[in-house]
Amino acid sequence: GAVVSQHPSRVICKSGTSVKIECRSLDFQATTMFWYRQFPKQSLMLMATSNEGSKATYEQGVEKDKFLINHASLTLSTLTVTSAHPEDSSFYICSAARTESNYGYTFGSGTRLTVV
C-alpha cells in the first residue's frame, strides 16, 4: 500500500515553454502533498505544500507564479513549471501521506526536467 505515482519520469522542454508534472496517490487519499526539488548530489529542498481544495503554501524563495501547484482532488496534485529556463532543470519529487498517518511520507519516483 501507500503508492505514489509521478509522471512523467523524464521530460525535456524548450526554454520558455511550460511543463506539467503529476503526482498521484494510487491507493490512498492525501489531503496534503509536498513538492521537492533536488539538484545533483544534493539533498531535497521543500518547495511547497499542496493542500487539497486550497492554495498551496510556498517556501521562502520559491516563486509561486513560476511553480503553479494545483491539488484538485484527494489523489492528484500537479506542479506546472511556467516559462521554463535552463536553471529550472532539476529533479522534482512529490510526496504524500495518508490522511490518517503520522509516520513518514511516501515519495514519487521523481521527474527529471531538462530545459534546453
Added chain:
Amino acid sequence: TQLLEQSPQFLSIQEGENLTVYCNSSSVFSSLQWYRQEPGEGPVLLVTVVTGGEVKKLKRLTFQFGDARKDSSLHITAAQPGDTGLYLCAGGSYKYIFGTGTRLKVLA
C-alpha cells in the same frame, strides 16, 4: 529555522565494514525518519523513530534517536554493495525538512 546536518557527507568503504551516519540538529523533533535514495529515484522510507532514546533494528541497520530528540544515528553492520546510495534523515511535525545527506559507496 530547523536544520538537519548529516555527517559524513561522503563515505566510501569496503564490503564487510561497519559504518555510522549521524544526523544532528539544534531543534527538537517529534519524530525523525531515515530514507535511502538511489539515483533517479525518489527516497524510500527505512524507519521512523519517535521516542527519545529509541533504538530500532532493520536487519543490518540500527537506528537510534537521541534522548533529547535532537539527533539520530544510522549504523550499518557488514556493509554490502547493495547498501550504496544516498541516506537522508528527515524530520518535522507536518512538513518535513531533509538532512544534508550522506552519500555511501560500498566497494565489493
